[in-house]
Amino acid sequence: MRIPCPLCGDRDRREFYYMGAAEALTAPPGPEAPPEVIDDQLHLRTNPAGETRDVWYHETGCGAWLIVTRDTVTHAVHGAVLAERRGTTA
Amino acid sequence: MAFSGWRILREGLTGNKGWGPLWRTPEPRKAYDALIIGGGGHGLSTAYYLAKNHGMTRIAVLERGYLGGGNVGRNTTIVRANYFLPGNQEFYSHSLKLWEGMEADLNFNAMHSQRGLINLFHSDGQRDAFARRGNAMINQGDDAILLDREGVRELLPYLDFDNHRFPVYGGLLHPRGGTARHDAVAWGYARGADRLGVDLIQNCEVTGFTIAGGKVTGVETTRGPIAAPMVAMVVAGRSGQLAAKAGMRLPIESHVLQAFVTEGLKPVIDHVVSFGMGHFYISQSDKGGLVFGGDIDFYSSYAQRGNLPMMEHVMEAGMSLMPMIGKAKVLRSWGGIMDMTPDGSPIIDKTPVEGLFVDAGWNYGGFKAVPASGWCLAHLMATGDSHPVAARFRLDRFREGVLLDEEGTGAQHNLH
């Protein structure tokens, strides 16, 4: 599996550290959020079989956090954007 | 039809013509008293104990493929009770006791072999941690023996004791730990349940739930609707997808765990050996194959096959621990879909939908749990109360902050 880092280009999966589903990062609840919302963000997952978006850290590369769009059934990687540009599609 | 040595002898002398199928292949009825979704180890043992312990025989197991075709037939079969945290301890202790009586109870040879499990340690700090774990196991009523380096050498002379990165300091021996024939466990429970009148329906995928006024009334399946006032979701790696059909999100992320087996060899590895620091564990099957594995692939996946980097990592760890295995040829590798929770512990509980139960989150350790999980889920369904040894496997424990993080690695699904 290769991940297309927007800064470094196509890199081996081993250079990246998996940080979990992007749904948690893309809609962080504020500090006033009720416990159910925080529980949902931290623990509950949509866990799709098919297309998913998750966060990867380019640990031994540029150090950027990426949001990667990929397929959990086929291992296909469709694209990646910098996490700071989240909201724009990968 | 009961199995016995005498029976095998008689069949052998009469051309083996007397054997029949182990269970019926019934058509689904329109309604049952309870439905179990998932014909893996946990679903089948739940059905068996519902019938045996609670007299509920108008029940069915609905399996989308064939019985035992999921993780129960893909795992590396380690059975142990070496947990540390209250909540896990009493549950796995109960499970190991059930294992010890299971074959007689089911009249089925599951090849349960208590050959001893050895967890290696490689530093003073790790020795302290294992001494503490061993004491916890003894306090729980199970067995543990702390071995020093020479003690390990006596049992496992083939290890590289002077590995520069992880020299072997000793190991924690759990004599009652061991392995079993995974398929046989599924078949034994299936046959046991069938003999008590449970309908085992294969090629029957649950595609939806019928819920009225917050109460479950049945399921939609690829073989038509089936009504029941009680339904249990026992589908391991597919739990998230199934629960979504009941409008629920679960604290579960699905990950792939790989395993490997070599060609058959003469007996060489007599125990289960676990090299936690290298993410590697191994045992030898009764056919002679070395069965080994490591960690999950680390990112969410439903692929049921693994990735090459993890394969390389596992092989490297094996080579550094026991260089001799470099001579063995790997025959096959495969992967299963693990239902990972944020604390690495499972869930056996009711759900917000009345009559709908969930048994999931077994991570990569649910094979050893097969008997106790079925025992406890059956208890919960039949009596409405959690069984005392599974009382902490609550669905809401993450929200309530009462996690069971056995490895202390934090609330991220892939870290357990």
Ligand SMILES: Cc1cc2nc3c(=O)[nH]c(=O)nc-3n(C[C@H](O)[C@H](O)[C@H](O)COP(=O)(O)OP(=O)(O)OC[C@H]3O[C@@H](n4cnc5c(N)ncnc54)[C@H](O)[C@@H]3O)c2cc1C
């Ligand atoms: C490589 C590997 C090694 C492992 N090693 C060990 C080990 O050494 N020790 C240990 O204790 N555990 C181990 N495990 C974990 C253990 O195998 C699992 O935790 C356990 O088998 C899961 O429970 P189960 O048997 O009920 O799951 P499964 O056998 O997966 O059963 C779930 C069933 O549900 C069915 N299903 C799914 N969706 C639907 C639907 N919509 N309708 C109907 N049916 C459905 C599936 O087809 C499947 O048959 C390992 C797992 C793997 C993959």
Ligand SMILES: [Zn+2]
């Ligand atoms: Zn990069």
